[in-house]
Amino acid sequence: MNICVLHIILLLWVALISAVDRATAGCSFPQHTSENRKIEAKIQPLLGKRFRAEDVNKEYVYKIGICTDALDKTEFHDMENNKNIGVYQFKYTDGNLDPKDGHVVGRYNNTSMTQGTGWILLEYRDGEKYHTHCTQETRRARIMIICDEDVDVGSERINIFEENTNKTGECYYLFEMASSAACRTKPAVTFGLSLGSILVIVFVSVVFLYLLLGIAYQRFVLGAKGMEQLPNYSFWQDFGNLQSDGCNLVCRSGGSPQKPTFKGLGDDQLQEEDDRDDHLLPM
Template structure:
């Protein structure tokens, strides 16, 4: 028997002994009884880009180092529904903090709280109730998922103890509804008015007045005069050389240098022969 078949047999045997149905996706609390809400299902759909991704963080408690492994809607190992587990350095024991077949999820404006219930029972703390892992996923538009870490373990109560983790992800960010700025709206309105003016004026000039050629453009004489005024204004503002005064050009005398040499007149024909 090869190694892969042997591992598969061990997995089936483990399931038969524990009586646990192994799943490989988040199963909401009450899903079997069909008592889940549409909101929770929508939130699980938002986590789709993170499904089966694995994250780890380590923490030092005294002289011991603990590693926490978290899989989003997936199993950490292949023999149980463990979605978040704790391992101790130098030890082979694994404590299941939460299982994916007992998932609860809720959200706020910019966060999603994913809870795995049904973990291994405490030995002496919290009335020996099952452990529970709560992962706070905070909005960070710059990353798909990172900065997974443990915040605290609350086990000083008789009931409702929990492990609290946090991580950053863009899937927790609210969906932005695109909207136009005031300037964009004004530009659109202006463009629409110009289009209506040109098209409507063209149709009126062509079919109402019977104009042809350039005369079909609405108020053509006004726009031509307006263009001339704009050109004169630009010439006045932008010209670098001083313009000659009109009096100089109108009344300027003729200088000697402008007089050409007149041809010599001959009067020989007036003398008597």
């Protein structure tokens, strides 16, 4: 019984340590921090995970960590400068891994990330220097994460794709991994109504209630018949004329009546003169 309890406590402790390591996992980006942080958040399910890859000739074994230490404490031994190792290369010696015969390929405290359609490229820099080739520059590792919706998070495998050292500069180790974490998040399909649709529904409902209640009031309370049952019938009857009058007032400009430039006799005076001439007519 005590042994079972001890095993349970040990498992819980290991799970807690793994959760803490994963929660604190993260890369450092000396350049373009904001964009790289967005990509890092996209592959959040992969952060803190460790992978193992072998080359085709089974001469080297690579330990890879996604924004975390690739090696655990038991593999450090007397290694100098063992911090922030993202990718480490072991060499087989007599069928066994020799930690003393290996190289730091890249460190995750100097990382860059780029993305495209269906892929994310994670690059570790500041590895150990080459001895004879690539102008003795520092090693770097590139991890290509390709979108594959059929590969669930947690079941990924990583492979060494290429060791590009046949160059005079910018040599790199290229790794490839398929994961659904690199796929674009599909937008959730919603079937809600837009604001315009809601306004149209409200308007139609208000008009319907206005007509229904208005006709009922006109018919059963006021006793109206025929077209007079429509609410505010006289207003709607003159509605077109009111619109026309408003248009004439706002949109049309009529000419002002011209005032006479010569002030002569008025019509009332002419009328009086005509009246004074009436006695001259023959009787």
